[in-house]
Amino acid sequence: MSRRRFDCRSISGLLTTTPQTPIKMENFNNFYTLTSKELGRGKFAVVRQCISKSTGQEYAAKFLKKRRRGQDCRAEILHEIAVLELAKSCPHVINLHEIYENTSEIILVLEYAAGGEIFNLCLPELAEMVTESDIIRLIKQILEGVYYLHQNNIVHLDLKPQNILLSSIYPLGDIKIVDFGMSRKIGNACELREIMGTPEYLAPEILNYDPITTATDMWNIGIIAYMLVTHTSPFVGEDNQETYLNISQVNVDYSEETFSSVSQLATDFIQSLLVKNPEKRPTAEICLSHSWLQQWDFGNLFHPEETSSSSQGEETESQRDAVFCII
Structure with a gap:
């Protein structure tokens, strides 16, 4: 059975709200140091451990490609951000800390799950x-x-x-x-x-x-x-x-x-x-x-x-290091 492909620009069910978390256009590397630990890798994303230069706090940086299969998939990434923001008060969903963007990627700075x-x-x-x-x-x-x-x-x-x-x-x-x-x-x-x-x-x-x-x-x-x-x-x-x-x-x-x-x-x-x-x-x-x-x-x-949010009906990665399974 072949995998059904979808067009990133026309998928139903995407949240279309503007991110509440500011998307920073500054250089991510000015604020975080990437360690040698790669936490996950997929065709269109990679997750690496990083450390805040100002606080020393560990985070997981998820680097998401904005273009996939020759298509602009920024809307897909914004949907993922919207879901994380929607669930920010739920302790069992990974926490979104910051967002950075450059010409080719959007970088999500996420809570680091050390287990x-x-x-x-x-x-x-x-x-x-x-x-x-x-x-x-x-x-x-x-x-x-x-x-x-x-x-x-x-x-x-x-x-x-x-x-x-x-x-x-x-x-x-x-x-x-x-x-x-x-x-x-x-x-x-x-x-x-x-x-x-x-x-x-x-x-x-x-x-x-x-x-x-x-x-x-x-x-x-x-x-x-x-x-x-x-x-x-x-x-x-x-x-x-x-x-x-x-x-x-x-x-x-x-x-x-x-x-x-x-x-x-x-x-x-x-x-x-x-x-x-x-x-x-x-x-x-x-x-x-x-x-x-x-x-x-x-x-x-x-x-x-x-x-739980009252917005129903509205849009609004052991013994190894933490791993994010990513597309």
Whole structure:
């Protein structure tokens, strides 16, 4: 199955608000020192660790090319900025600090998440590193962040362990959702159908070219939970064709061997999300009330309903270093 391409100039679902954060035309290198640590790289962007010359504070600098495939994609970058600004009061979304622009790039200076991506916690060799209570806390924080986004009509569309970072690894810190390059605003005015993502994390409705809703993100949360408790990826095959078949048929291994150390409540939670029909998947709000997530009291968790923006319907990157998965 080929990747559906899209024209940066005509994608529906982009926020079009003017950035609240000033875009500085000054030389980024006058204010920050880039270290040797590259945190992530994609075809159109690179993320590097940087240090503020005035404060010594560590940040992650995301360098985004303004032209992609011969097209001006500045609007896409401004959309990503708008989403970050929209979620600035949510502690589980990476914080945007500053913005710089030059002739070829826009540079986002972002909060540095020193714990790296939670993908590292999904590796079999790190199976003993986290307990089920740790996983419950992380899943609750992911859900709180996603609930906040959904309340503001934003779907992430690329939720995966590589796009969920940790503020620290020792001790295990809090989660930070990153990379909103594929995110879109949803509403009644249009239907989103053309977005694609990483093969093993695609939802069935994307493969079927059906309308995309907030339920697409919920499928991905099911995958993330599965990977954290089993240390395996539920749908990945020998090649993309096998992966797509596994997704379309929802071929998931719930065998006793794979789930031997997983509680029944955790299994129920995952099974409720990994269903083909998007309408049958619970919302983020409903998931937060699931019995599995109610077993532990983590104290002052973020309550998204208290600080969520009222702008519904309006536009408005372990043991390694932090990594941002980028397009």
